[in-house]
Amino acid sequence: MHDIRLIRDDPAAFDAALARRGVEAVSARILALDEYRRGVATRLQEAQNRRNEASKSIGTAMGKGDKDTAEALKAEVAQIKDLLPALEADERQHDEAIRAELARLPNLPAADVPEGADESDNVEVARWGTPREFAFTAKEHADIGPALGLDFETGAAISGARFTFLRGQVARLHRALAQFMLDTQVDTHGYTECAPPLLVKDDAAFGTGQLPKFAEDLFRTTDGRWLIPTSEVSLTNSVREQIMGADTLPLRMTALTPCFRSEAGAAGRDTRGFIRQHQFEKVELVTVCKPEESAAEHERMVAAAESILKALELPYRKMLLSAGDMGASARKTFDLEVWLPGQAAYREISSVSNCGDWQARRMNTRFKPEGSKKTEFVHTLNGSGLAVGRTLVAVLENYQDEDGSVRVPEVLKARMGGIERLVPA
């Protein structure tokens, strides 16, 4: 959600910034609505003012027993009241129209976000680790996994495509990965562990930007709630409708939760394997902070996500997304892409975004700067630290041996109950 004053102040700059994301110019249309709305609002307030004054006078007149004056005033108020409903409706209509326009617009890209229409314009900013040399042809996880307990067939049988049933060694490894990530984010990086609801209301889904435009990406319950596509929704909305104390910021949260995505529009993509599922687990990082802190918090969060890949010794590269490839809520996004030897490709495993005040406006989350009377919108950031399912994929592919077994990464051994190697059944 944007501040309409931003558009009033410099409509050309606003349109130019959105043009970088391929959005058509909207300022002129919104400003016309805004000007009209304010005119109506002023007339409405004047009418209400006269009504209020007259009503007070009626009270005074009645108190004095001056019936004639009271009756005359009543007639005047009745006249004013005839005008009000139309003005109110007109104002509300235009207010809603403006809100709807603003609510559909994506965030403005930050100045240092590269130009570009899609992922081909993303810029690699760092690369870590050296892909391992294999003495044999590295297999894809979908070929190694089934013998180790990654059961695509059972998942499909009970739930359909894009569901997987994990058992035995792989289920244990999956859990070890998830808990290692969560513990690291809590113990090493200072994010507070949270266990949030997985079902949310419309308002929450609107707050982080899933609604109104991306409803088709979500699963909806029969009682009108939404399954979270990421715990970003629950964590970020935990501060909705609040005026936060400056001393509570920055607020850093993390959660390990399942995520549910309908993957509408992804038909045919990554249908094989564990890469793109309707249900997957993710450790999420969310930070709520003051505007001047958000750039530094963004770097901090990326580093927290990177630390997991480093600890697991998984080679990756860090991408700065181009204006056209970012999600709607982001001003600036880094993606971490892990090396998958089976696919011989880098694949997204984490996405870390600074949303500026875009979500804060939608959630109405503000804070009061020290010594200030005015409230200000907070900034929000979110990032995966990391996607557990895709990390499992990366471990299977990077740690595989020719016989189909998979070595357990050093940092996970303590959590594997003595298992040092996953061995095919």
Add this chain to the structure above:
RNA sequence: GGAGAGGUGGCAGAGUGGUCGAAUGCGCCGCACUCGAAAUGCGGUGUACGGGUAACCGUACCGUGGGUUCGAAUCCCACCCUCUCCGCCA
């Protein structure tokens, strides 16, 4: 799911048709007193939108949405939430 009670400012808590954005207490901020502090006294202390260079002015908001009325925190209707008891359940 059944029965009952209740939702008012940062908190506690009054207010049942008019001058109530709302008493009072606590908290918080400022000032006075003091060498300093405590205590005490005085003043201030919600949010949003609109207008204005500003001081300031106006409008709306007492869970949410409707309604009655010249006028609603107060009356009526619906919904939401919280609490207590019972049932059920992990």
